[in-house]
Amino acid sequence: xxxxxxxxxxxxxxxATKLRSLGHDVTMGSRTPDxxxxxxxxxxxxxxxxxxxxxxxxxxxxxxxxNGAGSLDALSMAGAENLAGKVLLDLANPLxxxxxxxxxxxxxxxDSLGEQIQRAFPQARVVKTLNTMNYLLMVDPGRLPEPTDVxxxxxxxxxxxxxxAILQSFGWxxxxxxxxxxxxxxxxxxxxxxxxLYGALGTPxxxxxxxxxx
Numbered sequence: 001x002x003x004x005x006x007x008x009x010x011x012x013x014x015x016a017t018k019l020r021s022l023g024h025d026v027t028m029g030s031r032t033p034d035x036x037x038x039x040x041x042x043x044x045x046x047x048x049x050x051x052x053x054x055x056x057x058x059x060x061x062x063x064x065x066x067n068g069a070g071s072l073d074a075l076s077m078a079g080a081e082n083l084a085g086k087v088l089l090d091l092a093n094p095l096x097x098x099x100x101x102x103x104x105x106x107x108x109x110x111d112s113l114g115e116q117i118q119r120a121f122p123q124a125r126v127v128k129t130l131n132t133m134n135y136l137l138m139v140d141p142g143r144l145p146e147p148t149d150v151x152x153x154x155x156x157x158x159x160x161x162x163x164x165a166i167l168q169s170f171g172w173x174x175x176x177x178x179x180x181x182x183x184x185x186x187x188x189x190x191x192x193x194x195x196x197l198y199g200a201l202g203t204p205x206x207x208x209x210x211x212x213x214x
Contacts, residue, residue: 001024001025001060001061002024002025002026002027002058002059002060002061003016003019003024003025003026003027003059003060003061003062003063004026004027004029004055004056004058004059004061004062004063004078005019005026005027005028005029005055005063005065006029006030006052006055006056006062006063006064006065006066006074006075006078007029007030007063007064007065007066007067007074008028008030008035008037008038008041009037009065009066009067010135011065011091011135011138012028012063012065012066013028013037013041014135014136014138014139015063015065015091015135015138015139016028016041016045016047017041017045017139018138018139018140018170020045020046020047022169025047026045026047026048027047027048027049027050027054027055027058027059028041028042028047028048028049028050028055029050029051029052029053029054029055029056029078030049030050030051030052031051031052031074031077032051033049033050033051033054034049035049038050051077052074052075052077052078052079053077053078053079053082055078056078056079056082056083056086057079057082059086060086060087061086061087061088061089061162061166062078062083062086062087062088062089062124063088063089063091064088064089064090064091064092064117065091065092066092067092068092068093068094068095068106068113069094069095069096069106071090071092071113071117072116072117072120075088075117075120075121076120080120080121080123080124083121083123083124084121084123084124085123085124085125086124086125087125087127087156087159087162087163088117088121088124088125088126088127089127089129089130089163089166090113090114090117090126090127090128090129090131090184091129091130091131091138092113092131093105093113093131093188093191094106094107094108094112094113094188095191102192102195102196102199103191103192103195104192105188105189105191105192107188108185108188108189109185110185111185112128112181112182112184112185112188113184113188114126114128114153114181114184114188115181115182115184115185118155118181125154125156125158125159126154126155126156126159126181127152127153127154127156127159127160127162127163128151128152128153128154128181128183128184128187128188129150129151129152129153129163129167129175130150130167131184131187131188131191132150132151132187132190132191132194132207132208133148133150133194133207133208134204134205136204136205137204137205137207138170139170140170140171141170141171141172141207142171143205144205144206144207146209147173147209148207148208148209149174149175149176149207149208149209149210150167150172150175150176151175151176151177151178151183151187152164152167152175152176152177152178153178153179153180153181153182153183153184153187154180154181155180155181160177163175164177176210190208
């Protein structure tokens with residue numbers, strides 16, 4: 001399976017490196033084909049560097065690992081025709097730092113970034129996941145001493161099944177299917193509290209764990 005990882009920051013590098021370690025072909029996409037971070041990652045890990053559009057066009061699965069404020073722009077550069085019919089994992093959060101720290105959500109209430117992406121690219125099969133934790137935990141849930149939870153939201157059942165299988169290969173034993181893409185409003189809304197917990201705990205190495213009665 002060939003994966004396009006859009007974004008060259010910490011999240012993009014972590015996801016791309018994990019996918020390569022599992023034997024997947026990976027292209028890291030950025031705004032320019034000679035992006036220094038993408039080229040360096042490709043040289044170190046045996047992947048490829050390309051533009052957003054080139055990466056998406058060649059992929060079976062596309063990962064949105066861009067900054068949430070720029071996700072729609074980046075995906076527009078990737079091209080609707082290159083995203084059509086493909087599973088698009090959205091890991092971004094709509095964090096607005098324009099008024100300083102802590103950030104606020106630029107999308108909230110009756111909408112979510114995940115839903116905005118789906119509306120902008122209706123032929124893509126958007127699944128929101130992995131946006132409730134630090135990038136290190138995304139690819140290594142065993143960093144924590146107890147099992148914790150990861151969530152998936154999406155309108156396409158087959159796309160969610162594909163994402164669940166990928167997450168299980170990352171070490172997430174039982175991803176929680178929250179339902180349709182509107183449930184991404186809930187996972188995105190967790191981020192302001194996540195930021196406050198990070199400050200209180202002094203570490204990003206924590207995650208949600210569901211404890212069920214019975």
